[in-house]
Amino acid sequence: MKIVNTVAEVREQVKEWRKQGLTVGLVPTMGYLHEGHKSLIDRAVADNDRVVVSVFVNPMQFGPSEDLESYPRDMDRDAALCEDAGASLIFHPEPSEMYHDDFSSFVDMSTLTGGLCGKTRPIHFRGVCTVVSKLFNIVTPDRAYFGQKDAQQLAVIRHMVSDLNFGIEIVGCPIIREEDGLAKSSRNTYLSPEERKAALVLSRSLKLGKKLIEDGEKDARKVIAAIRGEIEKEPLAKIDYVEIVDWNTLEPVESTEGEILTAMAVYIGKTRLIDNFIK
């Protein structure tokens, strides 16, 4: 496995693979890889001849008061995980390689990005769409892999790929959880032992909501109220949002029938965590 830092090196390697008729999968990440990322790489290795993992904490998707500086990084561990999982190349650029001094272009969309996480993170999806477009153009993969943990991101990327005619298959992969239910996230490392326990309220309340729906509750507002009630019992938790939306349009729904996304963002202390289920 190679680790490269420049766009030119990635292009050269992919060109070489293409000459040999090999297929290429891309797993875009911000590094500090965990079992969730590993599941994406595993799937990409199964589907493609060669797999590129990008490791880049993208400044453009962080708001001014967010955790860009403190976002955890551990390139040695990331490299070992990628190598073990069978990736062929890590692309680990400096911000200056991705954003030259007079950089000013962006990719954005007028639907899907305003609600859910977009409410508290207004420039986030513009940053995501822009950097993912860049990675798509640099790597030109056959397939790209995104976790359902970032459900809105997955929906946004799928929509962007369709709108802008990227010739790339987007593969969404299931949420990977700790044994006690907490969705794997690089940001879990921010949690104190006490907060780590409190963070279980996300998966626990979602499970409750899912059961209500499975038991026949059709009124989305009632399901949301039950989930909120469960979260509010936890003193360390502060709700950013709990919403039930159409999985394709991400518009709020009144009924729990059809393909819906139940999603939440909850602060545990200062750490903002997200979780969801799709049914």
Next chain:
Amino acid sequence: MKIVNTVAEVREQVKEWRKQGLTVGLVPTMGYLHEGHKSLIDRAVADNDRVVVSVFVNPMQFGPSEDLESYPRDMDRDAALCEDAGASLIFHPEPSEMYHDDFSSFVDMSTLTGGLCGKTRPIHFRGVCTVVSKLFNIVTPDRAYFGQKDAQQLAVIRHMVSDLNFGIEIVGCPIIREEDGLAKSSRNTYLSPEERKAALVLSRSLKLGKKLIEDGEKDARKVIAAIRGEIEKEPLAKIDYVEIVDWNTLEPVESTEGEILTAMAVYIGKTRLIDNFIK
């Protein structure tokens, strides 16, 4: 030469060419082709094994009061010109093929697009960047060809390709003029005989400005004033803008030294015409 209307047909054809190891050039147009377009196709045919010409009057780059509906169209003549010039494929999609009902993505930039034509056409370059991104993703050409007549568009596309890492070479081609100096444009067809004569004021005044600079005039304001003075002699002409800007940043300059773009948009009756020179 084939004419196709769907994205899928273009992809299939390009895939076939790629299998044969052939290079592909793209000439994006809005149709009603003239000698200016022909010069782009000629250059593309010289540089590439296969050439795709897209013919699409892109609704997204027209403002609400602009000439989307009246924009001239003549597919039979366009097809004959492309075939004569040696193009291999025309991509002529319906708007619904390019913009499905829930289309909402866009590509834009925060520099280069606000001045010059961007002042009176505020959504124009967003439409251009978006449709060109789509065409790049559909055709995946090695090279794409743009006329210097639309100088701001050429600068914007070059900047977008660099920012978003499109692996495509952008080739700018010189302005083609009528024998009397008028820059070729599909919109010249809007001009009455009287307006057609008045329209010569664009190239004539630019020539005057160019001579002033060649004779040593360093003050951009003085050159602009001379050009404006010449245009104002023509009763049918109404200036939209006359500007001298840095050719890379499109920011106004005070001195005529360095690589500069002298550009204008002038209404002749109701028809808005543009012209420029780069030195």
